[in-house]
Amino acid sequence: MTSAPINLKKLSEMLGLSQTTVSRALNGFPEVSEKTRVRVREAAEALNYRPSPSAASLATGKTRAIGHVIPVSEHRMINPHFSDFLAGASEAYAAAGYDMLLRMANAGEEEGIYRDFASRRRVDGVVVHGPKTIEPRIDLLKSIDLPFVVHGRSGSDTDTYSWLDVNNLNAFQQGTQLLIDQGHSQIALINGLESMNFALRRRAGFEAALEANNIASDARYICSADMTETYGHNATLAQLNLNNPPTALMFASILPAMGGVRALNELGLRPGKDVAVITYDDELSFLQSPNGRDTPPFFTSISSSIQAAGKRVAEMLIQQIDDPKQDAINELWEADIVHGKTTLSTN
Amino acid sequence: MTSAPINLKKLSEMLGLSQTTVSRALNGFPEVSEKTRVRVREAAEALNYRPSPSAASLATGKTRAIGHVIPVSEHRMINPHFSDFLAGASEAYAAAGYDMLLRMANAGEEEGIYRDFASRRRVDGVVVHGPKTIEPRIDLLKSIDLPFVVHGRSGSDTDTYSWLDVNNLNAFQQGTQLLIDQGHSQIALINGLESMNFALRRRAGFEAALEANNIASDARYICSADMTETYGHNATLAQLNLNNPPTALMFASILPAMGGVRALNELGLRPGKDVAVITYDDELSFLQSPNGRDTPPFFTSISSSIQAAGKRVAEMLIQQIDDPKQDAINELWEADIVHGKTTLSTN
DNA sequence: ACACTATTCCAAAGCGCTTTGAATTACTGT
């Protein structure tokens, strides 16, 4: 049955009430008696009344929509981590009655979209993805007064805005320490793009662990690029072709780690036996098995759910939109070390 | 500089024109002289005037937004193919001035969201992802009169609505034939979930090729599940543990194919040498290298860009929204066979 | 019973745009 579109006016006429009262009843204002509130609600339900978002938005100035601007890097590469992040975020939005507006932008061209969002009042807030160490988007958003939460952090002034980040430094320090504890001193870091702040912090953690154990850091053992499977593959081949090659590999993401394992296999090297492998793992949903994770998991990893992060970031943003003058929220999540088959088993 | 929000009224006052004229000038109506149109445009530009989408939407009944409802399967698995599809779609939206509204839904629960979209007039149209053979969403969308385009097809009445699909039957028939031509007669199909129509068509193509070559189809060689890496890994192990195991593997997606290769490596089997592998490849951007594809590519594949499909689907939908009474558009794309290292080289 | 405070409800004014129907102005040909 195609339900005829019914609006506030009609609904209030049928009820013999004013639009004011109906609107207030539906929106939970206190100055309407419980009796009429129930009556209104039931009628609205029965007639399938749905307030028009455009009209509400025009009247209130709020859109009940959050913008996500997803950077697309060279070669139209779109990072698969986003789908999991968005899945988490959308949970929070659904719970709070918000919509998610998505826009893709070539990396570095996000600002125009933020300006557009702000000047047209298209969204109530945005989440900032992939912050660089120096992050002009943050200054822009502050200046145009568009609420935002950053997934990750920039390199400075991190107490002046809200963010949620994984403790990448700590995570990579611990991961590296694990390898060192297992006897490795030649460890390669297959890092992400170091213009990204998270990659820089990971490297810092890596180097801190080396230094704490008096291991000289070797620049040949570090590389950095967009985190694709192919990159992991090629970087691994390159590392193992060095004279005096590394005995352990540390990957910034599970995709290059998969490429790395593919390369090891091609070289006839067994991950976990001949070469140790640790990877950071965002717990991407599509890499899990239909019946839960492998037991034990294949990769030894430093692990934190990006989906959970997406959910929390969205909650933080909504909270901030509801109360714009509240203080910035900063959350630093610790990653978990998960022992898999790609390092020595620790008993 | 924080630009003060300017609206039509103010703009027209400054110009000494009516709101009507200014609105028409900006929206390209013919009944305004070129001279004033230019004057208006320049003023709008200079003052950074942006019409309010809510107001425009309220006045026109159009939202200039398209809804995407992404199914989340069990275990909150969100298919990474979507990000590439959406990247393609968003190109078309950006070009046409549309926004993309994203919502996640547990598989099978999409209908409530479509109803919500329709009754609140939140979007002008939707794209339907992952059609099943019997697809209630299509009937629903027809009945609530919400324009839509399907990515893929259902099993019946396919001429009654617009869709874009890859010729999966043909693709898998050709892929299978390639393996047969290389001497294989024991070929496994690691298929996607066969409740999805595309998976069914792929299987039909697979079986058609076997039949055309008088090879008996063996049910042990066929399996079906959500297309994760882990699934590919486990399925491959299972296949090769059969007595009389297959000599060639055909994967429905590159993710399980990667898992399959991981399994082969664990078993000490060389893909392309000991076991032939062909996979369907959506040309996922994040699996390409930063500097273009591997040359030659690793996988022999049947390949079609899901990003291109996303763009085209979006264009079709916009076209249909602009002219609702036009005929349904059906596009059937042929996939390309790409020769890689996982089958015998063909010279 | 009365004045007085709460409680409950309402009329009307926006929010910023599009669009109808009419009015003005500019251009024809004779």
Add this chain to the structure above:
DNA sequence: ACAGTAATTCAAAGCGCTTTGGAATAGTGT
């Protein structure tokens, strides 16, 4: 110069909601 047509412009009425400032009704203590 003048009617007649074409080219421009405009005033005002919505679109469907929220919200202000009052008005009406109900409840309280004396």
